[in-house]
Amino acid sequence: MKAMQAFEVELVLQAIEHRWGYDFRGYARTSITRRIENVMRRHQICHVSELIPRVLHEPVFFDDMVSDFSITVTQMFRDPPVWKKLLLEVLPLLETYPFFKIWHAACATGEEVYSMAILLQEAGLLERATLYATDFNDTALAYARSGRYPKENMVQAEENYLAAGGVHTLDNYYYAQGNSVEMHQYLKNHIVWANHNLTCDHSFGEMNLILCRNVLIYFTQPLQNRALELFAQSLSGGGVLCLGSRESLSFSSVASRFSVISSGKRLYKYKN
Numbered sequence: 001m002k003a004m005q006a007f008e009v010e011l012v013l014q015a016i017e018h019r020w021g022y023d024f025r026g027y028a029r030t031s032i033t034r035r036i037e038n039v040m041r042r043h044q045i046c047h048v049s050e051l052i053p054r055v056l057h058e059p060v061f062f063d064d065m066v067s068d069f070s071i072t073v074t075q076m077f078r079d080p081p082v083w084k085k086l087l088l089e090v091l092p093l094l095e096t097y098p099f100f101k102i103w104h105a106a107c108a109t110g111e112e113v114y115s116m117a118i119l120l121q122e123a124g125l126l127e128r129a130t131l132y133a134t135d136f137n138d139t140a141l142a143y144a145r146s147g148r149y150p151k152e153n154m155v156q157a158e159e160n161y162l163a164a165g166g167v168h169t170l171d172n173y174y175y176a177q178g179n180s181v182e183m184h185q186y187l188k189n190h191i192v193w194a195n196h197n198l199t200c201d202h203s204f205g206e207m208n209l210i211l212c213r214n215v216l217i218y219f220t221q222p223l224q225n226r227a228l229e230l231f232a233q234s235l236s237g238g239g240v241l242c243l244g245s246r247e248s249l250s251f252s253s254v255a256s257r258f259s260v261i262s263s264g265k266r267l268y269k270y271k272n
């Protein structure tokens with residue numbers, strides 16, 4: 001298979017947007033091109049002229065393609081120092097509210113959301129919280145909603161949890177079933193799962209904290225601005241935004257509307 005030309009990539013992305021409404025045109029071109037090429041290689045497709053009819057007419061093929069585009073790598077308590085900072089500097093702000101809302105945008109398979117529920121439980125705040133967890137990948141959302149993970153993942157998760165300031169052991173929060181574990185129902189009760197696409201969907205409520213980690217890196221600056229504008233619209237005054245370790249508000253269209261809580265941990269407070 002020859003390397004794809006820029007106009008061929010554009011044709012594929014237009015076909016996807018036209019037929020399915022998923023707009024990948026604002027994603028970084030190098031990585032989206034690589035992912036299209038991966039799909040073509042996996043399905044032994046040599047030319048874009050063979051790919052486009054399959055994108056247009058085969059829903060299963062398209063779902064498979066979106067799963068390939070959607071990189072769902074995640075971990076419980078990923079980047080433990082960020083969780084420690086959330087515990088020490090953001091939870092005390094949330095504690096001042098009788099009820100509060102948290103939005104996990106691009107939550108993938110949900111580990112970040114259960115981590116937050118555990119952190120809140122240990123701080124005695126879970127009863128006051130509603131956690132909205134969204135992603136545009138329905139397969140990842142179904143997995144997240146089940147709260148079932150491979151047991152072997154719990155080794156790294158436990159290490160992260162303790163480094164993040166966890167005060168018990170992680171197995172307090174799940175029960176084991178063979179080679180899997182399942183998160184306890186009382187954690188799930190506080191989570192609302194929904195499909196939401198950061199390229200085109202709107203704000204759905206006023207949040208006290210938004211986490212959107214490790215997805216803006218795949219977006220070009222205009223699409224990053226779109227997502228960040230959405231977060232600014234969705235935060236209450238004094239609300240907090242948490243981004244991924246390689247993401248930042250600097251140079252974005254909303255930078256002046258936030259103050260910095262921690263630049264290293266990518267934590268920002270909405271001013272008004």
Ligand SMILES: C[S@@+](CC[C@H](N)C(=O)[O-])C[C@H]1O[C@@H](n2cnc3c(N)ncnc32)[C@H](O)[C@@H]1O
Pocket residue numbers: 070071072073074075078105106107108109112134135136137140196197198199212213214215244
């Ligand atoms: C690397 S995971 C990040 C998971 C978690 N936030 C973390 O940091 O561990 C990126 C997630 O972004 C989601 N995503 C990519 N583009 C999206 C979009 N336009 N709208 C919503 N979610 C998107 C993918 O489906 C994937 O689950």
